[in-house]
Amino acid sequence: MSQIITRFAPSPTGYLHIGGARTALFNWLYARNQGGKFLLRIEDTDRARFTPEATDAIYAGLRWLGLDWDDEPVSQFENIARHAEVAAQMLENGHAYKCYATKEEIDAFRTKARAEKSAATFKSPWRDAVNADSKNTPFVVRLKAPDQGKTVIEDRVQGQVSWKNETLDDLVLLRSDGTPTYMLAVVVDDHDMGVTHVIRGDDHLTNAARQTLIYKAMGWDIPVFAHIPLIHGPDGAKLSKRHGALGIEAYRDMGYLPEAMRNYLARLGWSHGDDDFFTTTQAIEWFSLENIGKSPARFDFKKLENLSGQHIRAMDNAELLYQIESFINSQNLTELTAYQKTMFSKGMNSLKERAKTLPELVEIAHYFLHERPFEPDQKAAKFLDTVSRGMLNRLTSRLQNVSWILENLETEIRAFAEAEELKLGKVAQPLRAALTGRSVSPSVFDMMVMLGKDETIARLQDASR
RNA sequence: GCGCCCUUCGUCUAUCGGUUAGGACGCUAGGUUUUCAUCCUGGAAAGAGGGGUUCGAUUCCCCUAGGGCGUACCA
Numbered sequence: 001m002s003q004i005i006t007r008f009a010p011s012p013t014g015y016l017h018i019g020g021a022r023t024a025l026f027n028w029l030y031a032r033n034q035g036g037k038f039l040l041r042i043e044d045t046d047r048a049r050f051t052p053e054a055t056d057a058i059y060a061g062l063r064w065l066g067l068d069w070d071d072e073p074v075s076q077f078e079n080i081a082r083h084a085e086v087a088a089q090m091l092e093n094g095h096a097y098k099c100y101a102t103k104e105e106i107d108a109f110r111t112k113a114r115a116e117k118s119a120a121t122f123k124s125p126w127r128d129a130v131n132a133d134s135k136n137t138p139f140v141v142r143l144k145a146p147d148q149g150k151t152v153i154e155d156r157v158q159g160q161v162s163w164k165n166e167t168l169d170d171l172v173l174l175r176s177d178g179t180p181t182y183m184l185a186v187v188v189d190d191h192d193m194g195v196t197h198v199i200r201g202d203d204h205l206t207n208a209a210r211q212t213l214i215y216k217a218m219g220w221d222i223p224v225f226a227h228i229p230l231i232h233g234p235d236g237a238k239l240s241k242r243h244g245a246l247g248i249e250a251y252r253d254m255g256y257l258p259e260a261m262r263n264y265l266a267r268l269g270w271s272h273g274d275d276d277f278f279t280t281t282q283a284i285e286w287f288s289l290e291n292i293g294k295s296p297a298r299f300d301f302k303k304l305e306n307l308s309g310q311h312i313r314a315m316d317n318a319e320l321l322y323q324i325e326s327f328i329n330s331q332n333l334t335e336l337t338a339y340q341k342t343m344f345s346k347g348m349n350s351l352k353e354r355a356k357t358l359p360e361l362v363e364i365a366h367y368f369l370h371e372r373p374f375e376p377d378q379k380a381a382k383f384l385d386t387v388s389r390g391m392l393n394r395l396t397s398r399l400q401n402v403s404w405i406l407e408n409l410e411t412e413i414r415a416f417a418e419a420e421e422l423k424l425g426k427v428a429q430p431l432r433a434a435l436t437g438r439s440v441s442p443s444v445f446d447m448m449v450m451l452g453k454d455e456t457i458a459r460l461q462d463a464s465r
Numbered sequence: 466g467c468g469c470c471c472u473u474c475g476u477c478u479a480u481c482g483g484u485u486a487g488g489a490c491g492c493u494a495g496g497u498u499u500u501c502a503u504c505c506u507g508g509a510a511a512g513a514g515g516g517g518u519u520c521g522a523u524u525c526c527c528c529u530a531g532g533g534c535g536u537a538c539c540a
Contacts, residue, residue, distance in 0.1 A: 009538050043540060103538090110536090119467045123535080140538055158470065167468050167536095175538040206469060206535045229471075229533085237530060264477095267489095271478055274488040293478080295471050296533065302491045303477060313503080326510045353503045364501090383500095413499090428499030440501040 004036035005198045008062075008069070009076075009186070011043040012054035015247030016061030018299070019231050022265045026228060027199045028067045029266065029287040038074040039193055040169035045080070045185060052312050061248040066258050066280070074193060076185055083180035086188050086218065087141050087173045095217035096173055098139040099124040100219035121169035122156065123147075141174035143213060152211045153316050156226040157291040158202065163209045171210055173282070183207065187214045191438060196221055199289075226289050229269055229296040255327055255358030259314070260308035267298045267307075277310050293442060309356035317348040320361075327358040343368040367436040373462040374437030384438065388430035389464040391420060393428065396460045404453045434463030 006027040009183070010020050020157070029185060031038035042058070044050040062069065090096035101124050111123050140388070145168050152162040173184045180188075186207075190198060198208075205227045215222045262280050271293070272286040277366055312320065321344050325336060344365065355361035362369070376384055384392075402412050417427045428448055431444050435456065441447065449457045 009540095013540090049539090106537095114466050117466055121467095138538095161469070163468070169536085174536050177538080181537085181538070186540090200468070201534090203534050209469090227470090232533075236477080267477065269477090274479060276477080276489045293471095297478090298476060300476050300490070306490055308501095350502095354501065356523065417499095423499085425499045432500060438500090442501085444499065 002196075004031065004034045005039060005194050006031045006036065006197045006199055007039040007041055007190065007193060007195050008067075009041040009043050009189075009200075011046065012050055012056050012058060012153065014051075014054045014278055015057045017247055017445055018251075018265075020229065021061065021065060021248045021261075023199065023201055023228065024062060024067050025065065025262060025265050025291070027197075029071075030199060030289065031070075032195065032284045035153075037070040038067070039195070040069040041189060041193065042073055042075050043182070043185075044075055044077045045180070045182070047077070050077070057247070057249070062308045064252050064258055065248060065261060066073070073334075074189065076189055078187070079189055079192070080180055082192065083185050083188050084174060084178060087180065087184060089216055090143070090173065091141060091215075093217070094159075095144050096141050097124075097127055097129070097144050099126045099142045100137055100139045100170075101126060104165075113306050116229065119164075119167045121167065124170060127170065132360055136298060136442070137365075137367055138176040140172045140176050142170040143173055143217065144381055144389075144464050145170050145210075145213050151212055153208050153225055155208070157229075157292045157294060158205060158227050161205065161209075163206075163414045168213065171396060173214075183210060184214065187211050187218075187220075190223060191215070191218075191220050197226065197289075199226040199228065200231050211313075216313055226292065228292055228364055229294060231268060232296045234298055234300070236296075252327075252330060255360070256304065256308045257311050257323060257358070260311040261305070261317070263311065264304045264307050267291050268299070268347075277307060277408060305356045312357075312361065317345060320348060320352060321345060324358055324361060328362075340369055341367075344448060347442065349447065350446050354442065355419070366438065367441055368450065373457050374435075374459065376433055376437045376463070378440070379435035379439035380437050382420040383430040383433040384463055391422075391427065392434055392460055394420070395431070396464065399453075399460070402453075404449065406445055406449050409448055413445070430463075435459050 008020075008024040008027050010016065010024075015106055016024075027039045030036075040062075044055070059073075087096060091098070101122075105125075113120050126139075127142075127144060135405070146165045149165050150162050151165055151168060152160060154160055171183050172181050174180055203230050208225050208227065212222055248261075251460055252258075259280060260281065263278060266278075266283050266287075267276060269292055270287070271291055274280075275286075278286070301394050315323070321341065324344065328335065347365070347368070351364050365375075395413070398412065399409075399417055402408050413431075414424060414426060417424045418425070426443050432441050433439060434450070435441070435444065435447055451459070
């Protein structure tokens with residue numbers, strides 16, 4: 001059995017949107033699962049819309065998501081001569097014809113069909129014309145689709161789907177300016193690239209039938225089709241920008257881990273029993289076309305966020321620091337100093353269980369990313385009233401003689417609280433406010449150890465002044 | 466209009482004729498705890514409606530309703 005080949009074929013519209021990213025992911029997962037190839041083809045035949053920047057945005061999105069492709073990306077535009085050649089062959093073998101029908105004729109036909117509630121598609125009067133070549137006006141090349149019988153596709157997700165051939169039209173293969181249409185280009189390119197499995201959005205399901213006709217006309221092997229349901233917005237309707245139909249880079253900017261994004265996107269429409277949280281390695285191992293659902297899924301930020309938090313917690317500290325640096329880099333923020341990196345490494349365990357995204361992680365690290373003195377925020381200020389400052393003052397002098405390790409600090413502060421006849425929280429909250437200027441933070445004991453004695457005492461003195 | 470697809474807790478999903486219909490997110494009641502978070506325990510929450518087939522249907526078939534996609538010399 002030969003190697004399987006999948007492909008992702010986006011049209012460069014400016015960015016890689018979330019639905020496209022999931023389609024790419026499924027193709028990638030399947031190729032990697034099968035030990036096959038994952039190819040990339042840029043559908044850049046619409047020259048008016050095409051820009052190199054848009055293509056770069058797609059590459060960047062795929063790279064961020066960690067979806068590596070095999071071989072050089074194919075430019076569809078570069079194959080137009082080949083497309084025309086195939087159209088010529090179809091003209092030759094009688095599976096296509098030149099059509100001189102005007103737009104008015106076509107519109108009239110369709111208007112009439114609709115009025116009569118007919119399923120019939122446009123039938124060109126030139127379909128069976130004998131001396132069509134003699135006309136000296138512009139023409140398009142149309143597929144001579146069968147007008148009887150059925151076209152059936154065996155879809156690995158949708159099952160067996162069939163159409164009566166009279167509902168399938170004589171689609172245009174070559175425009176009047178001689179350029180290929182999408183329908184022709186896709187089939188020719190997929191065939192030439194050796195694509196064995198076409199995994200794409202189910203908005204292409206009808207196209208699969210129309211394209212099957214072209215494969216048959218050329219006598220080519222029909223690839224395996226797998227039409228995956230589209231992602232919908234929270235209201236079940238089309239996914240809009242407000243709902244999450246953002247470019248993949250928007251998710252990077254929000255600080256989600258690529259690993260979490262892969263996990264979430266894979267779980268949207270595909271399942272492996274009850275497994276919700278998994279690594280990419282597991283996803284590759286488990287992936288199969290059979291376990292893709294047929295109904296559309298809605299995008300849910302809450303679930304993405306939860307998964308992101310879980311991946312942050314599960315991630316190796318060194319790797320997580322690398323992710324933080326990449327994020328900082330992508331957002332053009334100030335690079336981390338050596339001291340800050342050290343602090344991140346030391347405090348990572350307490351930081352990462354408090355964050356669902358990278359920016360949250362950075363926010364929680366606030367207490368060592370900035371230098372004293374700390375201006376307390378509103379809530380923190382409440383913990384630093386006169387009484388508390390006096391208390392902190394007494395604590396500060398007690399702390400002068402403590403040898404600075406976690407156990408000692410904890411013992412000392414608990415003893416202090418007892419001596420002051422205060423619950424630990426009544427000491428810890430002002431302490432936290434003094435140390436960070438915030439009312440929430442990691443454990444005060446942990447922070448004191450990380451900050452060291454001098455810095456801790458300096459901050460306490462700042463606050464009790 | 467026509468063609469095709471879809472329909473299990475609010476959301477993502479498991480179930481491949483026989484289950485107290487399971488898990489996860491979210492929500493909620495508690496517990497742990499120096500805050501927040503993590504973690505632990507419990508709770509509410511679903512087979513769109515109607516017909517069949519069958520000893521038995523969430524599961525198979527049909528109809529209806531709702532939703533989606535397509536219907537271009539766009540991709």
